[in-house]
Amino acid sequence: MITPSQLIRPNWQRLTSKPDGLGESPFWHPEENCLYWVDIPGQRLRRMAVSADLSCEQKVENWSLGEEPGCFAPATQGGWVIATRSGVYRAHTWGGPKRLLAAAPYDTAKLRFNDGKCDPAGRFWMGSMFEPRNQDAAVLYALQVDGRLEAKADHATVANGLAWSPDGRTLYWSDTGAHCIRAWDYDLHTQTMSRERVFAQFPLKPKDWAYGSANAQTYLGRPDGAAVDTEGFYYAAMYEGHRLAKFAPDGRCVAFIETPVQCPTMPCFGGEDLRTLIITTSAHGRSLDELQALPDSGCVFATRVDTPGLPVSFFNN
DSSP: OOOOSEEEOOOOEEOOSSOOSBEEEEEEETTTTEEEEEETTTTEEEEEEOOTTOOSOOOEEEEEOSSOEEEEEEBTTSSEEEEETTEEEEESSTTOOEEEEEEOSSOTTTEEEEEEEEOTTSOEEEEEEETTOSSOOEEEEEEOTTSOEEEEEEEESBEEEEEEOTTSOEEEEEETTTTEEEEEEEETTTTEEEEEEEEEEOOOOOTTOOTTSHHHHHOOOEEEEEEEBTTOOEEEEEETTTEEEEEOTTSOEEEEEEOSSSOEEEEEEESTTSOEEEEEEBOTTOOHHHHHHOTTTTOOEEEEOSSOBOOOOOBOO
């Protein structure tokens, strides 16, 4: 059993009032002082300016894509690189045309792109997920300069938790279905992953789990999206666990950070000093009992922290 030495109950502030179905892939754009994220079942990208004092909701802008986005990242030459069910695209203007960089290398009836981001060298990485969730058919891909999607890791059901250490020498990737976070040594120049190991393994979900039951109190959740701070601590959103799990670089779980809803999906760090911890959350598929008890499920939340996070890595193409 994972037993951290600290339980943190932050003062979370809600940044949005209208919930996403399934908010994911948040990142802070430092040049725009703007938060970006996706609503997967809503098939849209979203962005908003966030006030320094986190005191009130700002106007949220939406970009409807007509298919599910999994993740996206800002680009050095402006615009974004976007992974959707059908492939990886490049766009230069909000709501504008998208140019296909690479078609999806899988059966789009059963798989789609999910969590992803750029590595510190600016290469776009994205993992897939097998929607029937009964096979470990998900793969981690990296987009190459020639447009190929190169498979880097596999044997997952739902790809999540992609992140790099501050020095870029450790790569993290989780399989949400297996409740497992893996880690590799990473060579930033050659994209080589080596010395694969289990970074964290959580107990599996009880078969009779239900919101409000005794199992809901003891179940830690399963690792979803993640972020890393400047000291190398890895923050994993624990879906259905009502918490984030904070890990030291050596794999020790040092803290659980309670969240205001049952299903946090991914953290990121934002604000001018990158000391605002932001989480997206989910309302999709949640029970009526849960949504009545936690009506802010699906909203975006933020709290201030002492240690800044790593800035978003920009796509270098």
